[in-house]
Amino acid sequence: MIRRSIAAAMLVACALSAPQPAKAKITRIEIARTEPAFGGQSFSAVGPYERITGKAFGEVDPKNPANARIQDLALAPRNARGMVEYTTDIDILRPKDESKGNGILLFNIPNRGNKGLLQPFNLDTGTVAEMNALAKPGDGFLQRQGYSMVWFGWQADVLPGNNRMTMQAPAARNPDGSPITGLVRAEFVVMEAAKTQNLSSGWFTGMTHDSYPTVSTDNRTPLPDGFLPTLTARARENAPRMPVPNSEWGFGSCAADGTIKPDAKAICLPAGFQPGRLYELIYRAKDPTVLGLGYAAARDLAVFLRDAKADEAGTLNPIGRRGQKAMVMGTSQSGRFIRSFLQLGFNRDEAGRKAYDAALPHIGGGLMPLSLRFAQPGRAWGQQIDHLYPAYDFPFNYARVQDPLTGRRQGILDRCRRDGTCPLIFHAATALEMWEARQSLGLTDPLGLHDIPDPANVRTYIMASTQHSPTPLPLPTAAPFGQCQQQANPNPHNWTMRALLTALTSWVRDGIAPPTPAMPRIADGTLVTPDLVRFPTIPANSYGNVVRPALRYLGATNPLHPLDFGKGYNAADGMGVISVEPPRTKPGSYGVLVPQVDADGIDLAGIKNVVTAVPIGTYTGWNLFRKERFEDGFCIFQGSFVPFARTRQERLDTGDPRLSIEERYPTPQAYAETVKTAADALVAKRYLLPEDAALLTEKARSEGIRLAP
Structure with missing residues (x-):
């Protein structure tokens, strides 16, 4: 028996020392430049940052089951090793003194090639062009926290320009070499x-x-x-x-x-x-591009930068340190990418390693039809615009749920739960996702009858009375208000997102339990059908010398039905080949619900930041298109802001049921105290960082009552 054990051990050792089959991986890192970031600016105790730009070269084994959900991978050209190759841009910010980092590699999924990481967390980061060029650090929040930040290309149909992150992937061809x-x-x-x-x-x-x-x-x-x-x-x-x-x-x-x-x-x-x-x-x-390789790039780059010492040529990993955690964050389209990345099982690489330890999909309801022949991942899911693109197939929930309309039982985390590679997840969304993006389906059963709890590794946070992305200030002071009937909603995400990122970091790195989830629910009456919303009558007004029409609540949502794209389309995974356009609508409708509101039209549930806890007007997650622009349909991705009257008499003269500014905050001191009370309550729940609470409180004391958003 002893001899047999020794012989078996020798066989195992020989097997481990023998050449192993090729694995999907990053084969080469090419560093083009390493330079001081932000002109050498220092960020508190972390100090200055360095910026590293270049390319990563990867390859994927089309025969490996881990890559089976990359559409048309078997029809892509192969190299001498039988692998399919791709190339992606990389852009990295790291503390110059790596010992001062916080141990987190924070990956961003760019939005249509644009770098989206700084804006949700840092204040005053500038234009899209400035963010893509990493020209302005804003207030430096992420840098002060010591994150190493990584951007890379994943969307191979994005064209170069304006410092967008790009990726090169091959086109699929028929086995005889003819075009598909x-x-x-x-x-x-x-x-x-x-x-x-x-x-x-x-x-x-x-x-x-x-x-x-x-x-x-x-x-x-x-x-x-x-x-x-x-x-x-x-x-x-x-x-x-x-x-x-x-x-x-x-x-x-x-x-x-x-x-x-x-x-x-x-x-x-x-x-x-x-x-x-x-x-x-x-x-x-x-000539369909094999766009699903974007999932492989996101997977294998994370594993390489977190775990590898060097590439095959010996080029050192530019941010490799022992014990780091990899987190991924994406906004809007990029949040949907993260959800589909998880649903299709890409958080496990070919060697069985977990790619990301934590994920923060931000305003990313729905899924991403990337691994699809002739995919168009730049499309969205509006009520009027891009309505029929495959961005909202079931499953909607992280938990496994039965869908009576398709007969499928699925959850977004099914595959990673089976192989033990699920990350810790904070799902952060706005009120607009509730109104226009069918976010309620991620909180309930498909018919909208019952609340569905998240799995133990998931926490959901809905930011009350916010739009998809806060509109920049100053707001237009005369109609037309862009494409919409009302001024858009400037309610910021930053304060809440900073607190959530800090809490997620503490959870994944230190094991500290996260804040309590915050969302509307059927059980307590804060998540309802549109006809039950008690929205106030807000008349036409000229508050602040801006002429506005009446804010009309129409009780609308963005309806959702199962769609038939043809027999070649696999709705369960958002893959396959579309053969029916436009798609046919199947019988049945999903139960889309919306938030209940208070007497001011502000959402009752979710995280109410200082802006909505101490309001100077009504903030909504919906707006309507103006005349000759899809009139009365949801003005895509836009919420509304309608200020309160400044005085009681102005309110009465207008017929506005909402209390005026002077009725709410009789003195600047009363306003400042109300802000402090609200900020302290948010800090206690860990929805606001103490330093941000102090900043907001001091601003209220020094500047007085806000009269404009």
Whole structure:
């Protein structure tokens, strides 16, 4: 028996020393520059930061089961080792003295190539261009905390420019080398009249995304199977589609002389695309990029930067230190990426290692249809705009739930729970996600009848009376208010997000239990059907010499039905091949609920920051499109702000039921004390950091009652 044991041990040792099959991994790190960040500015005890830019080169084994949910990976070109290669930009900020870091590698999932990490946490980070260039640290919150920050490209259809993070991935081909073709639906919505659009142009994608080329620039001659592309226009999402004759448009760019210059990636409409119209092109495209490799890049880069000493050529890991934790954060589209990343099982690499120890999806309801043939990950999920793109298939919950409409029982964390690789998760969303993004479905059963508790590793925090991203100040002082009927909602996320990030760091690094979840619930009446919302009547007014129409509550939501994209589409994983466009609506409707409000129209439940706990007006998670802009539909991603009257008499003269500023805060001292009380209560619940509470309290004392947002 002893000899057999020794022999078995020797066999195991030989097996471990023998060459192992290739693993998906980062094979090479190429550092282009290492330089002082932010002009060498020092950040409290952490000191100055360094910035490292370059590229990471990775490869994926198409035969490994861990990569089975990368659509068309088997049809991608391979290198001599039988692997599929990709390249991604990397941009890293690290403390110059790494011993002063906090032990957290904080990865950001860029939003359509744009760096989105600083804005939710640091104040005054500047424009998108300045954030992409990492030109302004703002107030330096993340730097003062000692985070090492990582940006990388994951969306291979994002075009270079404006310091966007890009990724290079191959196009899939048929086994005989011929192009793969398929159906693509493009939706065009313009802010101002235009004659030419890229085929990828949309409300969120503009001219910054590459397009799938048409198989033929001749839009008037049917293909051999009889297919002919179509262009339609309509006034709103549920309006009839009106055909635009093929003789009135073409694939190409509109020339000054009125002709169309052929271009397989553009469309020309000589009469012009008009604002306030939905244009829908359905065409036959070719050469789908293997976009699902973005999940592999997010997985393998995290494992490499946290755990590896060096790449295959011996280039040292630029931020490798023992004992670090990897956290991932993404906003909006990027939050949906994180949820789908987890749902598809990518938090486990091919060697069984966990990629991210913690995750913070921010305003990221729904899922990301990235691993899909001819995927369009830049699209969204609005009530009027991008309504029919596959961003909201079941499952909606982190927990495993039965869906009576599809018959499936699923949860976003099913795969990582099976293999023990689930991260700790803070899910942070705004009131707008409740109104327009169907966020309630992540809190309840699919029909909206019962609350569903989160798994033990998940905490959900809804930021009351906030819009998708706070509108910058100052607000416009005369109509039109952008595309909307009302001034947009400037209620900031920063104070709450700073507290949540700090708490998540303490949970993953130190084992400190997180703050109590905060969300509306069916059980206590704070999550209701739209017809039960007791929204106040807010009349037209001219408070502060700004003329506003009445704020009209219409009891609307963004409805959701199961959609049929054809037999080749796998709705359970958001993968496969779409063959039906536009999709067919299946029977049944999901139970979308919304927050109940108080007498001021402010959400009753969720985290009420100082702005809404001590309000100077009504803040909502919804706004309506203005006339000739999808009128009365949800003004996409925008909430509303309507100030209170300044005096009781002004309120009475207007017929406003909401108390005036002078009735709420009779003196500046009373206002400051109210702010301090609210701030202290938030600190006690760990929804506000003590230093931020002190800052807000001092501002109230020194500046007096806020009269503008």
